[in-house]
C-alpha cells in the first residue's frame with residue numbers, strides 16, 4: 001500500500017451558468033446548458049448562455065498532477081482534458097453550487113449543494129428533519 005495521495009482524476013470547474021427556472025413549473029433547472037430535463041415536471045427546456053460557453057472554453061485549469069496550467073478549450077461541462085505537459089487525463093466536472101439555508105427549528109445555517117427538486121434534510125445541530133425545494 002502506498003502512502004502517496006492518488007492524483008485526482010476530477011477537477012471542479014469554477015464557472016457555472018446563471019440559475020434557470022422551468023417555464024412550466026418554475027422549479028430550478030439543473031446547472032447546465034443545452035436541452036435540460038426539469039426533474040420536477042419532466043419538461044424539456046432549452047437553456048443557452050453564450051457568456052458561460054465562452055468562459056467555459058477559456059477557463060484556465062491547473063493540472064492536478066503537475067500543476068501545469070492549461071486552457072480547457074471545451075465549451076461544455078463535464079469536459080475530458082489531457083495535460084499537454086504530463087499527459088495526465090482528467091475530467092473537468094460541473095461546478096457544484098452551494099446554497100445557505102436555515103434550519104426551520106433552530107435557525108442554524110446549513111450549506112448544501114443546490115440540486116433541483118425536493119430534498120429531505122436533517123439538521124446536524126437539532127436533528128430536526130425537514131424538506132427543501134428548489
Ligand SMILES: [Zn+2]
Pocket residue numbers: 022023024025026027038039040041042043
Ligand atoms: Zn418543470
Ligand SMILES: [Zn+2]
Pocket residue numbers: 063064065066067068083084085086087088
Ligand atoms: Zn500535467
Ligand SMILES: [Zn+2]
Pocket residue numbers: 103104105106107108123124125126127128
Ligand atoms: Zn436545527
